[in-house]
Amino acid sequence: MDAIFLQILNGLDKGSAYALIALGLTLIFGTLGVVNFAHGALFMIGAFCAVTLQKLFGLSYQVIDETQTDFLGKPLKVDVPYLESWLGPEFSAALMDWSVPLAILFSIPIMVVVGFVMERGLIKHFYNRPHADQILVTFGLAIVLQEIVKYFYGANPIQTGAPEMFKGALDFGVLIGFEPNKVIYPVWRLVYFLFSAVVIGGVFAFLRFTTFGMVVRAGMADRETVGLLGINIDKRFTIMFGLAAAVTGMAGVMYTPILAPNYHMGMDFLVLSFVVVVVGGMGSLPGAVLAGFLLGILQSFASMNEVKAILPGIDQIVIYLVAIIILLTRPRGLMGKRGVMEE
Amino acid sequence: MAILEVKGVGKRFGGLHALSDVNLSVQENTVHAIIGPNGAGKSTLLNCLVGKLMPDSGSVLFQGQSVLGRKPHEINQMGISRVFQTPEIFGDLSVLENILIPVFAKRDGAFRLHPFETVQHEVAVIDKAMTMLEEVNMADKRDMHAASLSRGDKRRLEMAMCLVQEPKLLLLDEPTAGMARADTNNTIDLLKEIMDRRDITMAIIEHDMHVVFSLAERITVLAQGTPLVEDTPENIKTHPKVKEAYLGETAA
Amino acid sequence: MILGLNRRDTRFLIIVILLTLFTPFLMQPFSEGSALAQFNGGYPDLMAKVAIFGIFAMGFNILFGLTGYLSFGHAAFLGVGSYSAVWMFKLLTLNVFPALIFAVIISGLFALIIGYISLQRSGIYFSILTLAMAEMSYRLAYSVLTPITNGETGLQIRATDPRIFDSATSSGSPNLFGLELSSSFKWEVLNHVFTFNVGFYFCAFVAIIMFYLTLRIFRSPFGLILRAVKSNQTRLNYTGHNTRPYTLAAFVISGLYAGLAGGLLALMDPLAGAERMVWTASGEVVIMTILGGAGTLLGPVLGAGAIKYLEIIFAKINENVLHGWFGFLPDGLEDFIVFILSRFTGEGWHLTLGLMFMGIIIFLPGGLVQGGQRIAAKFRRKAPNDDDDSEHHPKSTSHVAE
Numbered sequence: 003m004d005a006i007f008l009q010i011l012n013g014l015d016k017g018s019a020y021a022l023i024a025l026g027l028t029l030i031f032g033t034l035g036v037v038n039f040a041h042g043a044l045f046m047i048g049a050f051c052a053v054t055l056q057k058l059f060g061l062s063y064q065v066i067d068e069t070q071t072d073f074l075g076k077p078l079k080v081d082v083p084y085l086e087s088w089l090g091p092e093f094s095a096a097l098m099d100w101s102v103p104l105a106i107l108f109s110i111p112i113m114v115v116v117g118f119v120m121e122r123g124l125i126k127h128f129y130n131r132p133h134a135d136q137i138l139v140t141f142g143l144a145i146v147l148q149e150i151v152k153y154f155y156g157a158n159p160i161q162t163g164a165p166e167m168f169k170g171a172l173d174f175g176v177l178i179g180f181e182p183n184k185v186i187y188p189v190w191r192l193v194y195f196l197f198s199a200v201v202i203g204g205v206f207a208f209l210r211f212t213t214f215g216m217v218v219r220a221g222m223a224d225r226e227t228v229g230l231l232g233i234n235i236d237k238r239f240t241i242m243f244g245l246a247a248a249v250t251g252m253a254g255v256m257y258t259p260i261l262a263p264n265y266h267m268g269m270d271f272l273v274l275s276f277v278v279v280v281v282g283g284m285g286s287l288p289g290a291v292l293a294g295f296l297l298g299i300l301q302s303f304a305s306m307n308e309v310k311a312i313l314p315g316i317d318q319i320v321i322y323l324v325a326i327i328i329l330l331t332r333p334r335g336l337m338g339k340r341g342v343m344e345e
Numbered sequence: 346m347a348i349l350e351v352k353g354v355g356k357r358f359g360g361l362h363a364l365s366d367v368n369l370s371v372q373e374n375t376v377h378a379i380i381g382p383n384g385a386g387k388s389t390l391l392n393c394l395v396g397k398l399m400p401d402s403g404s405v406l407f408q409g410q411s412v413l414g415r416k417p418h419e420i421n422q423m424g425i426s427r428v429f430q431t432p433e434i435f436g437d438l439s440v441l442e443n444i445l446i447p448v449f450a451k452r453d454g455a456f457r458l459h460p461f462e463t464v465q466h467e468v469a470v471i472d473k474a475m476t477m478l479e480e481v482n483m484a485d486k487r488d489m490h491a492a493s494l495s496r497g498d499k500r501r502l503e504m505a506m507c508l509v510q511e512p513k514l515l516l517l518d519e520p521t522a523g524m525a526r527a528d529t530n531n532t533i534d535l536l537k538e539i540m541d542r543r544d545i546t547m548a549i550i551e552h553d554m555h556v557v558f559s560l561a562e563r564i565t566v567l568a569q570g571t572p573l574v575e576d577t578p579e580n581i582k583t584h585p586k587v588k589e590a591y592l593g594e595t596a597a
Numbered sequence: 598m599i600l601g602l603n604r605r606d607t608r609f610l611i612i613v614i615l616l617t618l619f620t621p622f623l624m625q626p627f628s629e630g631s632a633l634a635q636f637n638g639g640y641p642d643l644m645a646k647v648a649i650f651g652i653f654a655m656g657f658n659i660l661f662g663l664t665g666y667l668s669f670g671h672a673a674f675l676g677v678g679s680y681s682a683v684w685m686f687k688l689l690t691l692n693v694f695p696a697l698i699f700a701v702i703i704s705g706l707f708a709l710i711i712g713y714i715s716l717q718r719s720g721i722y723f724s725i726l727t728l729a730m731a732e733m734s735y736r737l738a739y740s741v742l743t744p745i746t747n748g749e750t751g752l753q754i755r756a757t758d759p760r761i762f763d764s765a766t767s768s769g770s771p772n773l774f775g776l777e778l779s780s781s782f783k784w785e786v787l788n789h790v791f792t793f794n795v796g797f798y799f800c801a802f803v804a805i806i807m808f809y810l811t812l813r814i815f816r817s818p819f820g821l822i823l824r825a826v827k828s829n830q831t832r833l834n835y836t837g838h839n840t841r842p843y844t845l846a847a848f849v850i851s852g853l854y855a856g857l858a859g860g861l862l863a864l865m866d867p868l869a870g871a872e873r874m875v876w877t878a879s880g881e882v883v884i885m886t887i888l889g890g891a892g893t894l895l896g897p898v899l900g901a902g903a904i905k906y907l908e909i910i911f912a913k914i915n916e917n918v919l920h921g922w923f924g925f926l927p928d929g930l931e932d933f934i935v936f937i938l939s940r941f942t943g944e945g946w947h948l949t950l951g952l953m954f955m956g957i958i959i960f961l962p963g964g965l966v967q968g969g970q971r972i973a974a975k976f977r978r979k980a981p982n983d984d985d986d987s988e989h990h991p992k993s994t995s996h997v998a999e
Contacts, residue, residue, distance in 0.1 A: 133721050134667045139958040145951030280725050315741030322729040421837035435828040446825050449818050450837035460819040463601055
């Protein structure tokens with residue numbers, strides 16, 4: 003029982019990431035009808051926003067400390083972060099410690115701008131082109147974005163840490179009545195799950211309760227009719243692209259303490275997120291979220307040693323296997339709507 | 346002799362009875378029109394005939410064999426060709442190539458792996474296609490890109506693609522929908538030419554009375570998913586029920 | 598009529614054969630020691646790669662170019678071909694023929710299974726199914742299939758291999774009935790060095806045969822029907838053709854080409870690794886085909902050649918080389934230009950590749966062949982349709998069959 007519970011928890015953080023990325027992908031696909039292969043790159047850019055903020059906080063200048071000497075007997079040069087000299091050691095240390103959560107604030111405007119530029123500058127011109135062209139041009143864009151990041155940040159993963167208070171693990175089992183030390187769960191993963199729940203809830207509330215959201219939903223259902231009502235749906239769709247980019251970017255920011263970001267993480271997550279989207283059903287937002295969590299949990303069950311003993315290698319392929327079975331038996335996915343990208 | 350027999354066909358979409366108890370038979374070598382106001386179930390009926398929809402009840406027999414549950418290519422191989430509302434042609438291919446493809450289907454069946462034969466060496470096939478193109482006066486356009494044809498020529502080409510297979514039954518789905526008067530008349534002339542020249546059985550689904558009365562030998566009037574009456578054009582024109590259900594609307 | 602081709606196609610084939618045979622000259626235009634010598638591409642390794650990836654792209658083009666079905670999983674067949682070939686080297690003999698035959702058979706079977714499943718769906722769903730299937734193969738090759746694939750290390754030839762048909766004294770590299778593929782003959786003349794390598798000529802020979810077969814497929818009723826699949830699947834069905842077996846045949850044929858290419862890769866360098874199967878490697882063949890011109894005969898080969906050539910040449914252009922070129926400029930300007938250019942060369946090759954690919958999709962969806970036709974048309978002031986490849990001029994947009 004506790005083992006199963008632990009696996010569900012383990013699946014939640016991966017599932018949260020899948021759900022957030024797939025949500026962004028579906029927002030773009032559902033509103034704009036564009037198959038965006040550069041979506042993984044948005045996740046990657048988000049992650050590097052966190053890295054950038056950490057680096058910015060760490061920017062420093064050198065001062066000569068007369069009281070100490072280096073091994074040559076000269077006065078020692080010490081790096082002093084600008085932040086420390088401006089804000090004092092305690093506050094700057096706190097900022098440094100909280101750089102990942104703070105990077106969310108930092109990433110939102112960046113991601114929205116990236117989203118706008120991508121949509122207005124490139125994707126807009128591909129609305130009426132075949133899906134294959136959309137796939138290809140965004141695939142090209144993904145390569146370009148990843149190479150730019152590689153140039154600035156190098157090829158190696160860059161570690162970022164969670165705030166001190168979220169480090170370590172929580173004996174989660176005790177809280178709900180299991181024996182101690184049975185269900186140990188890293189605190190940050192719990193934070194990630196709660197964070198994604200808030201973001202997902204926010205997106206759904208935004209679409210459900212605001213006029214803007216209602217128009218967008220109407221546009222997703224029937225673009226032409228909404229256009230005929232004289233509503234400028236294109237402008238709203240551009241904003242949705244920015245929103246989707248921001249959601250995906252935030253998912254990337256918060257994921258950095260779990261997985262040290264590298265330049266090709268976008269490509270790695272891209273295939274997975276497409277798989278999640280088709281399992282959930284192309285164009286269905288709840289489907290994307292549901293499939294994200296389900297597949298995350300499924301994957302963590304598949305990595306249990308007991309399961310691997312029966313089906314070796316299953317942990318590596320379970321997601322793809324499920325996707326293939328779903329696509330063949332339920333072409334519309336778990337919650338897909340009729341007529342989305344069908345023959 | 347009846348070539349196509351529709352017996353007791355019914356189809357529901359949710360609570361809506363799109364078709365209920367449709368009976369009709371198309372006689373060999375006649376032009377049979379199925380008319381009716383919008384929403385009368387004409388398109389649903391057609392989709393049942395070509396394997397796109399499966400009726401809930403009843404049977405559709407073509408030369409005594411059921412067509413229900415068969416794929417479009419199987420139905421075509423039985424001898425039914427179809428003309429669409431908007432011409433469906435191979436826009437990326439040349440006009441001649443458009444005609445070659447149905448000839449190959451007729452000769453080789455639904456699938457044949459022939460990767461190392463050469464189209465240019467298939468003299469008999471090309472001759473047959475060229476004869477067909479001459480019949481519809483398009484021989485001079487054989488090397489044109491089909492997508493660049495005029496709308497009327499596209500319709501002509503599609504018709505030729507169907508006729509070259511010498512179908513036992515040709516289904517036409519509103520062949521003049523959305524056409525200007527002149528184009529409509531051209532299409533009528535084309536169909537008349539075809540009828541004069543060969544023994545052909547046609548079933549036309551049509552909204553336009555002018556087209557129907559110019560071509561059809563038998564007419565079935567469909568209203569609210571059931572056949573109202575079936576008769577010759579002369580009798581249909583004067584039939585009181587038809588006037589009420591259909592002509593009344595358009596004449597008014 | 599020679600080999601079942603008409604005069605124009607025969608002329609076309611002869612030109613391709615001559616170009617291939619003289620590649621060691623054509624790719625070595627600059628004399629040794631000259632400033633431009635670094636643009637020489639006449640290394641056996643590079644030339645063989647061009648031939649091999651040319652075959653890969655030709656096969657991919659039969660599927661994507663003709664039917665419009667965009668597969669993102671073809672690298673899996675390349676990988677399977679490589680593994681199969683290396684296994685033949687290990688078990689039977691270092692002669693190339695058993696290896697190639699086995700590579701083609703196994704990858705063909707593999708393509709039959711994956712194609713059968715993937716073709717249950719079309720459009721984007723087809724692309725995602727191929728993607729998922731290829732990722733699965735890649736991950737399995739890295740994990741549980743390690744006994745077959747040797748995991749991360751990669752499968753290679755060892756002295757302890759049984760090689761039951763080889764004598765104990767035979768050398769340790771692949772051969773053509775005793776003639777080692779790695780042996781070459783260098784010819785120095787007029788300050789040029791031309792290298793004639795057995796391996797390259799073998800690959801080139803295979804590539805020419807495959808090009809001829811492709812030409813026949815393009816001109817066949819089968820090829821015509823595949824193009825009809827791309828153009829209008831509805832009409833094709835209502836015309837009495839069953840599209841499924843046609844697309845499956847195209848899929849398997851392209852898988853055979855990929856397997857053959859994988860086998861050839863293994864014989865140029867008998868080491869097969871799983872990274873050949875990763876999905877971005879499948880993306881590379883998509884890029885090659887589109888860069889050259891999807892649906893054209895020569896396009897994919899040109900695309901493969903261009904990308905493999907530029908990849909190697911760009912890798913060589915580092916900052917020192919750039920400083921050498923722009924040394925005549927004032928210092929500040931020189932540094933600036935070198936700084937900008939070096940972002941796109943050397944390590945930056947993939948950036949250039951991505952930009953180039955985007956540019957092609959945006960501005961020239963028909964690829965290099967279409968570009969060439971446009972230029973030719975401008976010069977001749979004639980319709981572009983008059984070119985050698987005109988019967989297959991690409992659509993202005995490629996698409997996934999839907």
